[in-house]
Amino acid sequence: MKYHQYASSRGFTLIEVMVVIVVVAIVTSLIMMNFGGIDQRKAMQAREIFMMNLKRIAREANDQSLVLALNVQPATDVNPFRYTVVEYHPAQTEVNMVENQPTWTEYSAFKIQSLPEDVSFQIQSTDYQYDKAQNSTLLDAKAPQLIWLGNGEVKPVRIQFYFAQQPIGPEIEIDHLGKMNEI
Numbered sequence: 001m002k003y004h005q006y007a008s009s010r011g012f013t014l015i016e017v018m019v020v021i022v023v024v025a026i027v028t029s030l031i032m033m034n035f036g037g038i039d040q041r042k043a044m045q046a047r048e049i050f051m052m053n054l055k056r057i058a059r060e061a062n063d064q065s066l067v068l069a070l071n072v073q074p075a076t077d078v079n080p081f082r083y084t085v086v087e088y089h090p091a092q093t094e095v096n097m098v099e100n101q102p103t104w105t106e107y108s109a110f111k112i113q114s115l116p117e118d119v120s121f122q123i124q125s126t127d128y129q130y131d132k133a134q135n136s137t138l139l140d141a142k143a144p145q146l147i148w149l150g151n152g153e154v155k156p157v158r159i160q161f162y163f164a165q166q167p168i169g170p171e172i173e174i175d176h177l178g179k180m181n182e183i
Contacts, residue, residue, distance in 0.1 A: 042116040043163035050083075050121070050161070051172065051180065053113065057085055058178050060109065061148035068107055069144035072123065081120040085110035086144070104144070118164045126156045126173075146174070154178040 054070075061068045067088035075081040086104040115121075123145040147155040159172040170182040 039116070039118070040163055040168070043119045043161065043168045046115050046119050047121075047161045047169050049113075050115075053110075054172075054174070054180060057110065058148050058154065061150050062152055062178075065150045066107075066148075067150050068148045069104060070123070070146040071104070071106075071144060072121075073112075075120060079114075080117060081115040082112050083115075084112045088147075119161070119168075121159055121161045124158045124160075126158055148178065152178060158183075 057068055057070070060066065069086050069088065071084050071086045073079070073082040073084070085107040087107040089103050089105060125145050143155075145155070146157050146159075149155070153176055154174055156176045157174050159174070161168045161172075173181045173183050175181070
């Protein structure tokens with residue numbers, strides 16, 4: 001009878017303690033992976049919203065025969081990475097008659113879009129010959145990199161999204177006819 005009393009009060013075995021430690025480690029790693037996964041999901045969601053916005057901008061430019069461009073605002077200490085749409089006004093319009101310079105003004109139908117923290121993208125112009133281009137101000141180095149010309153054509157680019165400086169998803173390629181492909 002005394003033997004039975006001692007057996008029930010002796011505590012945990014080494015194997016039981018090790019099993020508990022392993023289970024706690026697995027649960028902790030799953031929780032930590034999920035936190036990182038949430039941020040990556042937010043980055044991928046921002047990328048998908050961006051692609052939908054590009055389609056909307058292209059439709060708007062074509063439907064309204066407007067020259068629209070993507071205006072990128074890199075992240076700062078106080079603001080996240082943002083983008084908006086600007087509209088081109090040639091030098092002969094009333095908007096910029098004083099300076100006699102073409103200008104870009106904020107396109108009111110499109111609100112500023114902010115990306116989640118640590119999410120950004122980079123736009124790289126692709127080489128394309130504009131043999132019949134008559135307006136060099138849309139093509140020079142000062143012009144925005146991504147421009148919809150209002151006639152179905154686009155200044156071709158490649159766009160790569162980043163989360164914490166690591167690429168997220170495949171590059172987005174927009175050709176001169178406005179077709180978007182993931183490469």
